[in-house]
Amino acid sequence: MNTQRKVNAPVVIIGGGIVGCATAYYLAQAGVQATLLEKSVLGNEASGRNGGGVRQQCRDRRERALAMASVKLWVALRTKLGFDIEYNQGGNIRMATTEQRMDDLRRESEEELQDGLAVEMWDRETLRRRAPYLGEVFIGGKYCATDGTANPLLAPRALGWAAKRLGATIMPRTEALHVQVQAGHVTAVIAKDPTGELVIETPRVIHAGGPWTPQLAQTLGVTVPIVPTRSVVAVTQRLPHLFDEFISSHDLGVYARQAREGHVHVGGAGAEHDDTFDQTTPLGTIEKIARGAAGMIPALRHVNFLRTWAGTIENTPDKVAIMDTVDGIGGYIIAAGFSGHGFCLGPIAGKLLTEWLVEGEASMPLEQFRLTRFQK
C-alpha cells in the first residue's frame, strides 16, 4: 500500500473558504508560504454560495470595527488580485414595514454614527425617491453608502489563486483528518487526498473549517459551539439593470442584490432550518423567497426564477465569530463561526490572523472573539 507521504509547512490552514483563502493570501504577502487544505474545492461552501453582501451596517457592535476595516481591504482587493471579483460599493438598504422596525433602525443608526460608520435614516419619501423599485409595503429604511457587494463565486477563489501565485500551496480535495499534538504543541496535520494519506509537519495550524470546525476540533478535546444552518438563494433570469444596492427586509424575510450580469439573487433572511448539513432546498423556503421577492421588488412578479441553491451557515450561540487560541495546544488557532457574516469579514480575518502569526499581535483587539466566552 501507499506509504504515508511526508511534507512540511510553516503554517497549515484547514479550510478553503474565504477565511482560509484570505489568510493564505495575506500570509503569502508577508512572506509566509502556508499550505491550505480543502476537502472539496476552493470556495465551494458558504463562501461561494452566499448572498454576496459586503456590509458594515446592522451588525453586532463587536463586529462593526472589523467590518469597517474589512471594507477598506475589499476596496484594495478590487485591483490587487489580478482578477475582477465584481466588488461594487453600491450601498446597502435595510428596509422597515413597521414603526417599531423604524425605531430599532434609528437606535442602531445612533450607535453606528457614534462608531464612525456613516449611515442615513430614510423616511418613506426618501426611500421612494432613492429606491423607486422597492414595494409599497416599506415605510422607510436605513442606508449605508459604503456598503456593497461582490461575486462570491469569484472572490474566495481569486484570493486562493493569488496566494498560490505568491507561493502558497493549495491542496484541493484534501481533508484534514487529525491535528497531531506533542508536548502541548501542534506538530503535524494528518490529511487524506484521492491518492492516500499524508502527513504535513507543521508547528502552526489555522482551523478555518466553517461549520465543519467542531468535528475536527473535538478530536483535540476542544468543544466549539457552532451549529450548521441551511440558507437558500434563488436567482432570476438576466434582467436589465434595476438597482445597485444590497437590500434586505427582515419583515419579509428576504434580501437581494443584482449581479453584474443582470441576474437578481434573492436569499432568505432569518434561517429556520437549524442544525443540518443538508443542502437541498426546502419547498417551503422557495415559496417564502418567491413571495418575499415579489413583495420587495414588484417588478419581479413578471420574472422567472432560474435556479435555487442552499449553503451551510456556521452559527455560534451569540452569532459572532471565534478567533482564538486554545490553552494547552500551542500553535492551534481557530477562526470560524462567522455566523452568516463571514463573506464581508473574510479579508479582515485573514489580515488579523496574519499579523497575529507574523508579528505576534493583531492590529485590532480580538478579545471579543474568544472561544472561552462560551465556557462561562
Add this chain to the structure above:
Amino acid sequence: MTEPIEIVVVGAGPGGLSAALAAAQAGARVALVDNNRQPGGQYFRQPAREFRGAASPHQRQGADLWQRVQAAGVHWWAETTAWGAAETRVLTLAGNHAPSSIQPPAIILATGTYERTVAFPGWTLPGVMTAGAAQTLLKEQHLLPGKKILLVGTGPLQLVLAAELVRAGAHVVAVLEGAPIFQKGAAHLGSLWGQWERVVEGASSWLTLASHAVPYRTSWGIVAANGNRQVAGATIARLDAAWQPVAGSEEQIACDTICLGYGFIPFTALAQLLGAQMTWQPELGGDVPTRDANLQTSAPGVYAVGDGAGIGGAALAQVEGEIAGIAAAAQLGHHADTAAQKIQALLPRLTRERQFQKMYAALFTPGAGLDTLARDETILCRCEEITQADVRRAIALGANSAGEVKSITRGGMGDCQGRMCSHLLAHAIARETQQTLAQVGRVRPRPPLFPTPIPVLGQVQAARAEESLR
C-alpha cells in the same frame, strides 16, 4: 378529485402513455403530466390540424393508445411542468390543471430527451439549427428552415427529415452521416432498416432522396459553418473511425441552413432530484438512472422508462412503460398476484427491443472526434457566451471539475439550464485536463428545472414546507 392519486406519470410520450394505461388498467388511480397541450411526446405528437396529408400509421397508433388511456380513467394534466422534485418522492408542478405539489406513493418518469448540440466554429451563426427545430418549423408552422439545406448528424431520423424537407420543396444539398455504417454495419443494416421502416416512412424517405439525387455520404461530418452574419456554406470532411476529421479531406459546400441531427441526451434531472442513482452509459446517451428488472430506480417507488432512461426508440419506450405501469400498480396492491406473470409475458418484446437498441447504439453513437471540433474562440455556452478559451482559462486557474468551471465561467448558468451546453463543457474539461467524463463530474440539477415565474413558485403548497428540493 375525491380519491388521492396513487401514481403520477411524468411525460405523455409512448413510454408515459403505455405506463399510464397499464397502471390504470390494473386499477391504480393515475395522473399523467406533460408540459404540452397534446399528448404523444416526440413520437406520436399530433400534427397541427391543418397539416396537409393524412395521419401516418404511427400517428393513428398514437391516437388509438390515447383513446384507451382516456377510457381507462387516467387523469390528464396537460400543459403542466414538473419543475422540481425531492427525495421524499415529492413533485412540484406548474400548470392550471394540477396541484402545485404532490407526493404520490409511486412516480413513473417518462421524460424523454433533448437534442444533443455540437460545438464547431460557426455553430452559433443564424442558419444553424437542430434537426428538431427544423422539424418543428416544418410541421407546426409549415415553414422551410432555408432554401439550400445541409443535414449533418447520425441515425435514420436524418433521412426522414431530409425527405420531409425535399417533399416540402427544399433543396437539400447533402446528408452527411457521421457513422461508417456501410463499412461497419452491413450485417446490422437489414434488421435495422426493417425496424425503422416499421415505424417511420423509412423506405419512402430513401426513395424521395434518391429521386431528387440528394447526396448521402457516410463517414462524413461538419468541421465549420462559414458566413458572416448568416450561414453561407460549410466546411465538411471525411471522418476517421473516431469521428475525427481526416486532414486534407475538407471540402466546401454552399448552403444557407445547417441542421444538426447528432442524436439525443436523456433528460434525467427529475430522476436525480428524486434521489435516483445514476450511471454513465455513453451508448444510451450519457447519464441514466440505474434500474431493477421492474424498471424501478434506486429511489423507492420511482420508476424510469423510455428514452429518458436511455435512448432506445418508441417501441422500447412502450414496452418499458407497460412493465413499469404493471409493477408500480402491483407495488400498491393492484393485481399484485398476476403482475409477475404479466411482466414475464412482456420479456420477449423487451429483449427484442433492447437488442435493437444495442445495435442502434453500436452504429450511431458518435465517436470522440465530434467533441474536438471547437476552437478557442468557439462558444460552448450560448446563453452566457462562454468560449472554449474561457474554459481553458478556468482550468489554468486550477479548476478541473464541471462544477468549478461552471462557477468560474458562468458556463451552464443561463436560461437553457445547461441543456444545450453542459455536455459540451464537460467534454472540453475532460479533454483539457485529460480526465474521464466521470472524473469531471456532473453539475447538480437545481430546481426550478425550467425557468418558472416567481408568482408560481410563491404558490407551492405551504403544507409541504418541510419537504426538501434538492
